[in-house]
Amino acid sequence: MQQDLGVRAIRQFDERTLEITWSDEKTCRYDVVNLRRRCPCALCLDEWTRKPILKPEAIDESIRPVRIDSVGRYALSIKFSDGHGTGIYTYQMLRELNPQ
Helix, strand or coil: CCCCCCEEEEEEEECCEEEEEECCCCEEEEEHHHHHHCCCCCCCECCCCCCECCCHHHCCCCCCEEEEEEECCCEEEEEECCCCCCCEEEHHHHHHHCCC
16 A cells, blocks of 8 residues: 655755655655656656766766745655756655665
């Protein structure tokens, strides 16, 4: 049975860390550069094989989110300072990236 995930709060923990508090009160921290490198969009990840297209070294260490929006009740859309913003980060994906 899949857990009903929801976001209670999102905040910038420090210059490079995004903190999400989930509806189950669990708090997770995410390195924003790593989130950009793990973008799940079709430009960054092959839709059929799920293999990365994006080369991690192509993402500068100074990248930061400039806008975060909710996508329905299941995901976040993050626009980054490099102009990229097509990735939809599902709550399930985010929890799997940070299984503390």
